Every structure is written in C-alpha cells, then in structure tokens.
Amino acid sequence: MTAPAAIRAVLDHVGIAVSDLDAALSFYRDALGLEIDASEEVRSQRVRAHFIPLGQGKLEILEATAADSPVARFVEKRGAGLHHVALRVDDIRAALAHLKARGVRLVDEEPRPGAEGALVAFIHPSSVHGVLVELKEARPAPPAPPAVPALPAISRYTVGDLELISLSDGFFRLDGGSMFGVVPRPLWAPKAPPDGRNRITLAMRPLVVRGVRTMLIDAGLGGKENDRFHDIYGVDRRYSLDDALADAGLSVRDIDIVLATHLHFDHAGGFTTRDEAGRLGPAFPRARYIVRRGEWEDATRPHERNRASYLPENFTPLADAGVLELVDDDQTIMPGVRVRRTGGHTMHHQMVWIESRGQHAAYAGDLVPTAAHLPDAWIMGFDLYPVDTLAAKKAFVKEAIDRQALVFFPHDPAMAAAYIAETHGKRSVQRP
Ligand SMILES: [Zn+2]
Ligand SMILES: [Zn+2]
Numbered sequence: 001m002t003a004p005a006a007i008r009a010v011l012d013h014v015g016i017a018v019s020d021l022d023a024a025l026s027f028y029r030d031a032l033g034l035e036i037d038a039s040e041e042v043r044s045q046r047v048r049a050h051f052i053p054l055g056q057g058k059l060e061i062l063e064a065t066a067a068d069s070p071v072a073r074f075v076e077k078r079g080a081g082l083h084h085v086a087l088r089v090d091d092i093r094a095a096l097a098h099l100k101a102r103g104v105r106l107v108d109e110e111p112r113p114g115a116e117g118a119l120v121a122f123i124h125p126s127s128v129h130g131v132l133v134e135l136k137e138a139r140p141a142p143p144a145p146p147a148v149p150a151l152p153a154i155s156r157y158t159v160g161d162l163e164l165i166s167l168s169d170g171f172f173r174l175d176g177g178s179m180f181g182v183v184p185r186p187l188w189a190p191k192a193p194p195d196g197r198n199r200i201t202l203a204m205r206p207l208v209v210r211g212v213r214t215m216l217i218d219a220g221l222g223g224k225e226n227d228r229f230h231d232i233y234g235v236d237r238r239y240s241l242d243d244a245l246a247d248a249g250l251s252v253r254d255i256d257i258v259l260a261t262h263l264h265f266d267h268a269g270g271f272t273t274r275d276e277a278g279r280l281g282p283a284f285p286r287a288r289y290i291v292r293r294g295e296w297e298d299a300t301r302p303h304e305r306n307r308a309s310y311l312p313e314n315f316t317p318l319a320d321a322g323v324l325e326l327v328d329d330d331q332t333i334m335p336g337v338r339v340r341r342t343g344g345h346t347m348h349h350q351m352v353w354i355e356s357r358g359q360h361a362a363y364a365g366d367l368v369p370t371a372a373h374l375p376d377a378w379i380m381g382f383d384l385y386p387v388d389t390l391a392a393k394k395a396f397v398k399e400a401i402d403r404q405a406l407v408f409f410p411h412d413p414a415m416a417a418a419y420i421a422e423t424h425g426k427r428s429v430q431r432p
Pocket of ligand 1: 262264345366
C-alpha cells in the first residue's frame with residue numbers, strides 16, 4: 001500500500017477517564033448544562049463510554065467496567081483526567097501506513113472495532129510527546145429512513161351532525177426504542193424505520209370538532225422551542241397548526257374550546273404563544289381551556305421521571321390568563337363530546353369519545369399514539385403506568401370495534417384515522 005502524503009484528520013472527541021462516574025456526569029449535566037447521549041459499552045476495552053456532543057466534537061467520558069481495563073489501570077496509575085485525544089480520518093489503514101513509514105510508534109498496527117461502530121487504532125504516547133492519540137474511521141451513517149409521504153395536511157370526516165377535521169402541527173422524532181417499550185427493535189423497525197440517531201418520525205395531529213361549538217383537541221408542539229430542542233426532537237414544522245387551521249378555513253379566533261388529553265409538550269405546546277414583547281399568553285384568544293385536574297397537578301408538580309415532558313410555558317400562562325377550566329370526572333364537554341380518563345400514559349391522561357346520531361369516533365391520545373401501537377403489548381416506554389395502559393387499551397379497542405368507531409391516531413406519520421378490525425386476535429386498520 002502506498003502511504004498518502006498527508007492525513008486529513010479532524011478532532012473527533014476528547015476522552016476523559018473518571019473514577020466516580022455519577023459525580024462526573026452530574027458535573028457535565030448539571031454544572032455545565034450539557035446533554036449526555038446514551039452510553040455504549042466497548043467490550044474489547046472493558047469500558048463504558050458516555051458521549052457528550054459539543055458542537056463539531058464530543059467529550060467521551062470513560063468508565064472502566066473491569067479491574068483489568070486499560071482505563072482502570074490508567075486511573076490507578078495517573079488518577080482521573082484527560083485520557084486521549086481522538087482524530088477522525090477518512091481511511092484509517094492508509095493513515096496507519098503513513099505514520100509507520102515515518103517511524104511513529106503505534107499501539108495498534110491494525111485497526112479494531114471501537115465505540116459507535118467505528119474502526120479505531122491508538123498511537124503510542126511516546127511518539128506524541130506524552131499524549132495518547134486515537135485514530136478513528138467513522139462507519140458510514142446508516143441509510144436515511146424513507147421520507148415521510150406527502151400527505152394532505154388536513155382531512156375532513158363527518159360523524160352524525162358533527163364535522164371532524166384532522167389537522168397537523170408537523171412532525172417530530174422520538175427514540176424508536178422508547179416509542180415501543182419492550183418490543184424488540186427487529187419487530188418495530190420495519191414498521192417505523194429509525195434514523196441514524198435511532199429516532200422514528202411521528203406526526204402531531206390535533207383534531208377539530210365542529211358542532212354547537214368549535215373545539216380543538218390538543219394543539220401540537222407550537223412555535224416556542226429553540227434550535228437545540230428542534231435538533232434533539234427532529235422537529236419539522238414547515239407546515240404547522242396555523243397553516244392547517246387556515247387550510248381548514250379557520251383561525252385561532254374561531255376556537256371556542258381547547259381540550260387537553262394531557263399536557264406533554266407535543267400536545268400542549270400549541271396552547272400558548274409568545275407575543276412580540278416576549279410575553280406568554282393563550283394562543284386561542286377566545287377559548288376556554290379544559291384540562292383534567294389530576295393532570296394539571298402532575299404537570300405543575302413534576303418529578304424526575306416526567307419533568308422533561310412538562311414545559312410550564314405551555315400551560316401556566318393559561319391559569320394566569322384565567323382561561324383554564326379544570327375537570328374532575330368523565331363528563332360531556334359539549335354535545336356529543338365526552339372525556340374519559342384512561343390513565344397509563346400519565347395517571348390522568350384522558351381520551352375523547354365523539355358520538356352523534358349513532359355514529360362514533362374516538363381521539364385516543366397517547367393511549368394509541370400510532371396504528372402500530374394497536375397490539376396489546378406495543379406500549380410506549382414513556383408510559384408512567386404501562387400495565388394501566390394495557391388494561392385501558394384492551395377495553396378501548398373492544399369498544400372501538402363494537403361501536404365501529406373512527407379512531408384518530410395523534411402521532412401516526414401516515415394515517416390520521418382508521419377503523420379497527422380484529423380477526424383471530426390479530427388487529428388491523430381500515431382507512432375510511
Ligand atoms: Zn404524551
Ligand atoms: Zn404524545
């Protein structure tokens with residue numbers, strides 16, 4: 001092999017060996033306010049790596065998983081601290097040949113598998129003036145998931161005397177594993193292809209019900225979040241709720257009632273808006289907002305497990321503006337529209353049953369976020385009480401089939417609503 005004249009290396013990451021992992025991560029997370037990616041175990045090095053993205057580069061926090069791990073020996077000898085600098089190259093074998101030809105001492109003559117599926121090799125510190133340098137050839141990124149099919153952004157349905165209009169607040173992405181809980185990736189990935197960050201595409205589909213009043217059920221993410229949030233959640237709001245309302249011939253002033261299934265940011269984000277002076281207020285100026293009391297209490301007093309989903313700017317301005325109405329029980333909100341607590345996803349998550357002239361529809365909220373969640377065990381890892389979700393879903397699906405109800409899926413990327421069928425225990429959907 002002929003060695004290239006130069007190695008075009010860029011900084012990939014800086015490796016830091018730690019002895020007290022929790023204390024170290026809490027420094028980066030709490031004191032520096034950085035996002036810590038999922039960890040990865042590198043068996044060959046008996047080490048667990050925690051990556052912290054930093055613009056173009058990363059920190060790699062290294063925790064030994066065995067007493068004979070090179071990182072454990074490093075910490076024992078030299079104490080915790082800077083461990084190595086990693087440079088990314090296009091062709092690691094060519095880079096190693098290049099260095100060898102120049103008499104550089106190598107720890108690894110041949111590349112071996114490292115974290116993130118990359119090939120890695122180390123250069124001996126004696127050749128780098130005391131610094132351990134890792135060379136890394138990144139594996140090509142997995143193929144991008146198929147583009148979300150272009151959809152009519154709004155769709156209209158009739159249920160008796162009521163008109164239902166499914167709207168869109170665009171798309172976002174959540175971790176595929178979290179979306180399907182205990183279901184293994186080989187089963188869910190064909191139905192919801194993950195991207196290079198293991199995220200799947202989800203829609204946000206609020207629903208308008210027009211009867212004696214005009215009601216909006218949930219309101220999507222809204223436009224208040226920053227670029228960092230949009231990056232983490234892969235937000236695509238090129239077509240948002242405002243566009244959808246306009247396409248439906250409606251404006252924010254036409255909405256009389258805003259009804260919340262629950263207050264997670266992908267449902268309640270659109271409840272409030274910021275005016276030009278930066279003040280937060282209700283996004284629907286004439287509406288009263290109906291929220292389950294227990295959900296309100298949980299959202300305003302979150303704990304470590306649900307805090308990331310409840311953003312106070314989405315709902316506290318409603319109380320301040322005096323437009324909030326808390327409901328305690330299952331009840332009729334307007335003629336033909338009833339709420340029912342399901343629990344499961346959150347303790348007080350509620351779904352909406354719609355009925356007029358013997359015809360039925362249901363907005364199940366995050367009880368059944370997509371059509372792929374119809375099988376009993378396909379329950380989100382996000383759910384706080386998954387066994388309650390299981391019971392509520394069984395009862396709901398039976399009822400939806402018995403009533404021949406049109407079921408709306410708030411997050412299905414390809415389908416706003418469908419009828420559910422079940423043959424020999426296997427559930428399927430039929431588009432209206
Ligand atoms: Zn939710
Ligand atoms: Zn949701």
